[in-house]
Amino acid sequence: xxxxxxxxxxxxxxxxxxxxxxxxxxxxxxxxxxxxxxxxxxxxxxxxxxxxxxxxxxxxxxxxxxxxxxxxxxxxxxxxxxxxxxxxxxxxxxxxxxxxxxxxxxxxxxxxxxxxxxxxxxxxxxxxxxxxxxxxxxxxxxxxxxxxxxxxxxxxxxxxxxxxxxxxxxxxxxxxxxxxxxxxxxxxxxxxxxxxxxxxxxxxxxxxxxxxxxxxxxxxxxxxxxx
Numbered sequence: 149x150x151x152x153x154x155x156x157x158x159x160x161x162x163x164x165x166x167x168x169x170x171x172x173x174x175x176x177x178x179x180x181x182x183x184x185x186x187x188x189x190x191x192x193x194x195x196x197x198x199x200x201x202x203x204x205x206x207x208x209x210x211x212x213x214x215x216x217x218x219x220x221x222x223x224x225x226x227x228x229x230x231x232x233x234x235x236x237x238x239x240x241x242x243x244x245x246x247x248x249x250x251x252x253x254x255x256x257x258x259x260x261x262x263x264x265x266x267x268x269x270x271x272x273x274x275x276x277x278x279x280x281x282x283x284x285x286x287x288x289x290x291x292x293x294x295x296x297x298x299x300x301x302x303x304x305x306x307x308x309x310x311x312x313x314x315x316x317x318x319x320x321x322x323x324x325x326x327x328x329x330x331x332x333x334x335x336x337x338x339x340x341x342x343x344x345x346x347x348x349x350x351x352x353x354x355x356x357x358x359x360x361x362x363x364x365x366x367x368x369x370x371x372x373x374x375x
Contacts, residue, residue, distance in 0.1 A: 150264055151175045153194040155185040155211065156226065157203055165198065168253040169260065182206025186214050194221060196264060198256065201227040201238075212241045220287050220300045222263045226251070244326070275310050277358055277370055280349055282310040289349055296348040301326065301341050306349065306369075309359060314371030316362045342367060 152174045156162050159180075166176045177192055179185040181204040189197065197215060201208030212223055222244040227234070235246050244263045247256055275282040281290045289296040289306055298306065304326045309317065317325070319338040346353040358370050 149173060149175050150195040151177060151192060152260060153177045153179065153185065153188050153192065153197045155179045155182070155188075155197060155203065155208070156200040157181060158200075161200075164253050165256060168257050172257050172261070174260070180204075182208070182211040185211050186218075189215055189218060189221065193219065196222045196224065196260060198224050198226055198260070199243075201225060201234075209237070209241065212238070212243065216241065216300050220303050224256070224259055224263060226256070275313070279351065280358055282306060284311070291349055291351075298345065298348060302345045302348065305338075305341055305345055306359070309367060309369040313369045316365050316368045318366040321366065338367075 150173075152169050154162055154165050154169070154176060156165070156178070157180045162178050162180075166178065169176050177188055177194060179188045183205045185197070185199070185203075186206070188194070199208050199211060199215075203211065206214075208225065208227065212225070215221060215223065224245045224247060225238045225243045226247050226249070228249045238246055245259050247259060273283075273285045275284070279292050283290065284307065287303060287307075289298055289303070305322060308322060308325045319336070322338050342359060343353075346356050346359055349358060350356045360368050360370055362368055
């Protein structure tokens, strides 16, 4: 049963989301302010956070930053703001999806399902390639037994690619898998994240063994051994 943390200071919205999420088979925790949200994340390690941006004590932006510093838990931002700049800022902070108020609770449930589905890794606990270990359960990568210290976006890229060795993903497919959004002009930022990821996991980033470029198509994870 996935655990969902709902961070929202309006009791009516909290109870509405709790009702629909529990009916869909989720365990629901709640927090009414930013500081309480951080405590719940540390104590309960939820599978996903539904995070309102307009919160007392700590706003949603700061809560998102602190959650990202703790663990790569998926975040769906919930807010009355619908400007594109706010959505882009949320994605840059590591949000996995974005819902604007007023919303349908069924839509939120559907987005929770979609984000949880994108974060699955097809039953594998870990993948080993040469000196690289991709630990899906622990949500980390290690090379020569040393942690690679990936950002949330770098980890999500690696997780998606390594979950399907040999499968080619276009940039747009990777954006959809990681963020659930496709913005004009945003596609090429995948290349920058891939470059940073290679700096951390590849023995020689100029000659990658693990995250491979398929020219004219996209990227894939090495399908067999190092080669």
